[in-house]
Amino acid sequence: MADAEARAESPAEELAETSLPLTRREFLYYLWGASMAVFMAGTGGATIWFALPRFQEGEFGGVFTLGLDLIPQPNSGPADFPEGRFWLVNNGDSILDDPRQPEVYPVQQGVKALYKVCVHLGCLYKWVATNDRFECPCHGSKYLLTGSRIDGPANRNLDVFIIEAVDAEGNVLTRTEPAMDGREGTAINVPPDAVSLRVDTGRRVQGAPNTAPGGGL
Amino acid sequence: MDFIRGIFEPHIPILDDIKEKGVRQTIEDTANDSVRRVTAGLDIPALRGMLRGDEAGRPNPRLTPHADGFWLHMRPGFYNNLVTGLYPSFRLGWLSTFFLTFEIITGVYLMFWYTPSPLVAYQNMVDILSTVPFGRLMRDMHRLGAEVMVAVVALHMLRTLVTGSYKKPRQFTWATGALLLWVTLVLSFSGYLLPWDQLSLWAVTIGASMAEAFPPEVVGQTLNLLVRGGPDIGANGLLRFYLLHVIGLPLAALVLFGVHYYKVVIHGHSLAPEDESIGEDTAKKVPLDKREYFLPTIATRELFYVAGLTLLLIVTSAWFYHAPLEPHADPQVTPLHTTAPWYFLWLQGMLKLGDKVIWGVIVPGAITTISVVFPYFELGPNRRYAARRIGLSGAAVSVFVLAILSFMGTPWYAVQSSADQEVLAELLPQTHPGPLLTSEWDEFEAGTYEAANWQQAPTPALRNVLHLFEESLQQHGETLPNAEGIMVVENWQSGLRKVTLRVLWDSIETGEQTESSQSTYFHRDSAHEVTTRFGG
């Protein structure tokens, strides 16, 4: 009104005219908009939390407690745990002497929980006793009892779940650790005072990269 | 007091009209008025005039439904007659919309009988096929429509690319269209899981493992868990895929389609490149002599297409095309040679090239992004084919590469499993019935047969299967030296025969004879050929 008429037409003042002063109304709108954005972001986060699956003990994704009698004999075939989606293997000394085992990967004697899902594209590989190895039906990836890949399009060794050997009080005596740069979980030797193994199917150690034909880097 | 008088002396307006004009005229006027309201602008003479093929008056009443009505408000009142022929659009955009509607309708029919729970989903499918009248027809039409829709939408995109219709000002139309292609693909993929048979479960498990490959690792893991509702696809996963398929993606499709079609009409259907001066977008201004009106011409044509396509789809689904139903999903067993559905074979082929993260997420992501935004970076306004040789060659090369990748996605291009398994899988495949189970049961007489002596087999069905057996053994002759195939057929139960296939060969490592065998059971009434894709 009066102010508008009072504004002169000089270029400098016209330039100044283009940045309008912030009114309270405008500021409140912006504040409201920002708070709506924050609220939406919060809703998004809450939705993700809402939608994430819950895992229970004894269900895949949770912890499986196994008695020591379920561990297979060393160097015999793997023990099947379909609910946990893992094979329990006990690597004995014949595995260390196996000529197919690529040398670059550390292999210990002991127990490992191999995740049943092939690391290539998600099919379930099978244990083929006549060939003494795991074979995947989808694209032919093959692995040894230790989890090392020896053939096929997969690009790493098998993933393992973290096993903890616990004693009667529940103390963790020994646990699977990564042996190569955060990858390649080790086999555990079950200590004498352990009473059970806890296989945590929610925590996985990926196999080390393995891309050369026949295994190796 | 007036109010009380109003109750005892009601004023009925129509009686005034009758007094003024007479009964007959009043009825005629009321009818005209009602029809005009329903059609949003056409009264009875105008409607009849349209159906008789008379010249429209001035102003043209047939444009009023477009201006005043809801249903026709987005459809153009008239088209340029240069775009109403089959070229340049081939009606592919219209066809895509038809299929979207068709899928929604057939999908809702199927929803009457389907519950997305692993405990009942498979049985629901069996019930739909066996106890619901027209159940199999609905399912087959839905499946057929889905597969054809993917092809039609892709062809529509290809056509738009070739005729350069994505250029300014239609870049956003193209972008929404590219997104609609992805929505179509994911709609088809999410629906694939719902029958809950072996092929569904494993094809979708492999495909969904892309979500896990998303870098960085935390995002990938969370995305994977959100999509599957669990570490692998179970009850939660089925429900989430169902929600996506039935509500999430259709909503996205409707919204994107709304924007897409609105932009198409606002800019006008682009003319064929040769009909337009270079750089000028003349589609919106349609000269009077080139106008073809929607009502009645185009509307009639479209109704005819709907009738014809519906007939075609019914006839094809009734007699020529059937959606398969494999055995019940088993999360513990992956069948040999599991493949993706055909529209994702290219992705499966790419995955065989190397690392999942690069070839499963980054490269497809890059391809999608480029395909969505490239019109904004294309500078030349010239739509003529001669001026776009590089672009068109690029398009042709892309199609060719896609075809090659798709072939690479099939089971034949792969590191094979051991040769004996391959031979057995030739006759007893794990993803579909195969040549043995679709043979004539009566001709499968009990006995022991050698593959090498297939010509001496007593019946044609046995000869056929044994011949295939022998051929397969020959194909793998290098890895199976001295191979012998034996098939044993036993009568096992009433109407049931047990068929054992034995493969004997000399082991390459030890030289000793090794054997691999697989047995299956074959019932007289099992009619496996009926649930193969192009069976009876």
Add this chain to the structure above:
Amino acid sequence: MKWYIGLGLGTLILATAVAAVLAVQEPARMERFDAAFHARQIENGASLFENNCRTCHGPQGRGIPGVAPGLNAADLFNGSRLQAIGYAGTVEDYVRGTIAAGRPVPSEGTSYPQRMPTWSREYGGPLRPDQIESLVQFVMNWEQTALAEAGPTPSIPEDEAVGTDITVELPAGDAENGQTLAEGSLGCTACHVLSSTGPAWAAADGMPAVAERAAQRIEQDNYTGGATSAHEYLVESIIMPNAFVVEGFDPSVMPGDYGRRLTPQDLADILVYMETFR
């Protein structure tokens, strides 16, 4: 333009005609599919039976005495077994319930030391409900042939059975017949499993063949039976199995009624066959 209208009309009439044709064919088609699905359940059931049930119930469902009853048996399908336990449902219900939930207690008058385990996931077993259903349909498919056959398997009259005296004198035996009995009709191989390396009586894995084992066992300190020679030990293991149970094995698993079911000739044949393993 007119031809669109005409063709559109024609198409719709044709579509109606096609729909009518399909409607007429639908009931027959649905029935055929039902039959086809039932047949496939039987096929799946046969496969599941082979992998899970054969070892106890025998490959043709005839049962193995002392291990598991026959399913391919008339007394199942004519309702006698149901009557014996006072079961209120149909035979199919009974079969389904037993497969799914197992049997904690055997029927009166039968002796099965091993209990039928639970098979359905709902009761802690490994199979899905649809797999249980397939097994049920497979078993029920024996109904016709089972009912058509003659009565129960004949038992030997008492004076012809070999009895439970381990010192009994046996006639000369025929090893080939012994092999037929051991690997076939008597069902020994259901438990004494034939592996890829040979029968359970052969030498394997560091253990000597059964005749040698017999000689060793009678010398052991913890031997509780009455045999004085390897031959008598073998006789005792068959007709008086609970006289001495080797460590690590459960008593009363080996059926104890072979003394009533074998003739002296049968026993002689079996023994000669076993003694061929060195």
